[in-house]
Amino acid sequence: MDLKTTSKGLHWEPAERVKKLPPYLFAEIDRQKRELIKQGKKVIDLGVGDPDIPTPGFIIDALAQAARDPSNHRYALDAGMPLFRESIANWFQRRFSVKLDPAKEILPLIGSKEGIAHLPLAVVNPGDVVLVPDPGYPVYKSSTWFAGGEVVLMPLLDQNDFLPDLDAIPQDKLAKAKLMFLNYPNNPTSAVAGLDFFKKAVEFARRHKILIAHDAAYSEFAYDGQKAPSIFEVEGAQEVAVEFHSLSKTFNMTGWRVGFAAGNPEVIALLGKIKSNIDSGIFQAIQLAGKKALDDGHAAWQDNLLTYQKRRDLLVDGFNRMGWTIKKPKSTFYCWIPVPPGYTSAELVMHFLNAMNIVVTPGNGFGPNGEGYFRISLTVPETHIAEALLRIGASPKR
Ligand SMILES: *Cc1c(COP(=O)(O)O)cnc(C)c1O
Numbered sequence: 001m002d003l004k005t006t007s008k009g010l011h012w013e014p015a016e017r018v019k020k021l022p023p024y025l026f027a028e029i030d031r032q033k034r035e036l037i038k039q040g041k042k043v044i045d046l047g048v049g050d051p052d053i054p055t056p057g058f059i060i061d062a063l064a065q066a067a068r069d070p071s072n073h074r075y076a077l078d079a080g081m082p083l084f085r086e087s088i089a090n091w092f093q094r095r096f097s098v099k100l101d102p103a104k105e106i107l108p109l110i111g112s113k114e115g116i117a118h119l120p121l122a123v124v125n126p127g128d129v130v131l132v133p134d135p136g137y138p139v140y141k142s143s144t145w146f147a148g149g150e151v152v153l154m155p156l157l158d159q160n161d162f163l164p165d166l167d168a169i170p171q172d173k174l175a176k177a178k179l180m181f182l183n184y185p186n187n188p189t190s191a192v193a194g195l196d197f198f199k200k201a202v203e204f205a206r207r208h209k210i211l212i213a214h215d216a217a218y219s220e221f222a223y224d225g226q227k228a229p230s231i232f233e234v235e236g237a238q239e240v241a242v243e244f245h246s247l248s249k250t251f252n253m254t255g256w257r258v259g260f261a262a263g264n265p266e267v268i269a270l271l272g273k274i275k276s277n278i279d280s281g282i283f284q285a286i287q288l289a290g291k292k293a294l295d296d297g298h299a300a301w302q303d304n305l306l307t308y309q310k311r312r313d314l315l316v317d318g319f320n321r322m323g324w325t326i327k328k329p330k331s332t333f334y335c336w337i338p339v340p341p342g343y344t345s346a347e348l349v350m351h352f353l354n355a356m357n358i359v360v361t362p363g364n365g366f367g368p369n370g371e372g373y374f375r376i377s378l379t380v381p382e383t384h385i386a387e388a389l390l391r392i393g394a395s396p397k398r
Pocket of ligand 1: 049110111112113114137183187215217245246247248249254257258259
């Protein structure tokens with residue numbers, strides 16, 4: 001055996017773009033969590049944003065049926081099955097009253113993360129600026145770096161309802177800006193953007209010749225009878241924006257890897273060109289199951305939403321009965337909570353882990369403006385939330 005590595009590791013240097021990636025911030029929490037479990041501790045994990053509820057049965061049935069059909073065993077079309085694209089267009093029309101051309105304005109993705117990660121390769125040159133929300137989903141930064149772009153952070157602050165202040169972006173950076181990531185309903189802050197904000201953003205993008213990439217992975221999560229808008233509800237947005245959608249969270253399909261990009265046809269074509277050089281489409285059986293989810297998933301989605309809303313109420317009411325003052329999130333399955341005085345985000349997270357065996361996510365893992373917050377995910381059963389509240393109530397604050 002002649003593997004060309006030494007005991008010290010590789011005999012060559014990793015690529016600069018990989019070395020530039022920050023260390024995985026949650027790795028240490030993960031390690032400590034596993035250590036506690038090994039010691040026999042009953043750890044409650046409120047950290048991961050991954051639905052605990054199974055994928056609805058009718059979607060699994062659609063997959064099973066399609067998987068048995070040999071015509072689905074070949075390479076899929078790069079651009080996705082016309083049947084699936086039409087189903088997406090119909091869903092979009094029903095949900096947002098927005099008309100999309102299924103041939104040119106829709107591109108199925110291997111999960112929306114895949115499209116978000118590949119988009120900068122299609123539109124960003126080395127030295128271009130990409131505007132990224134802070135705190136935000138880490139992929140916006142890494143995909144920018146992979147394309148040689150410069151990340152410029154847009155702070156999301158409570159006093160601005162966690163919307164970026166577009167007028168505060170430095171002029172010299174703005175002049176070099178090519179792309180702006182937005183994400184509403186927002187992970188991690190759970191903020192929702194209204195049409196008035198999207199209108200402003202579209203106008204801004206047109207004025208400064210910037211493409212908007214709106215990550216709408218949580219578009220179907222809005223509680224108390226509200227609905228989150230698509231950026232395409234703004235007149236003319238299709239000229240300056242693409243929007244990323246995901247079936248992962250809406251239909252409990254995170255492991256299935258299916259989502260789609262919609263919007264500006266030139267950008268959709270460019271992203272498709274990048275993808276056709278990297279992947280060879282989505283397994284057709286998954287596309288057909290995705291079609292089933294969009295066509296017939298309304299009731300399942302409503303059930304889900306009620307489940308999360310009940311968990312949210314249990315958690316927030318529980319915290320507030322113990323003297324915290326937390327606002328109920330209007331959307332997503334996250335609670336974005338200020339850490340109590342005397343703690344940094346990291347210290348609070350370690351306190352929860354070691355004193356109460358509860359995993360929560362430190363806000364600073366999402367960017368510098370996440371410092372001072374921690375994130376709780378509602379992707380666990382009510383019994384776990386109730387037990388977590390008992391432990392928090394029984395633990396001295398410091
Ligand atoms: C979960 C998540 C995604 C990725 O979803 P997939 O479709 O599973 O890749 C994208 N953006 C945000 C903000 C998310 O939280």
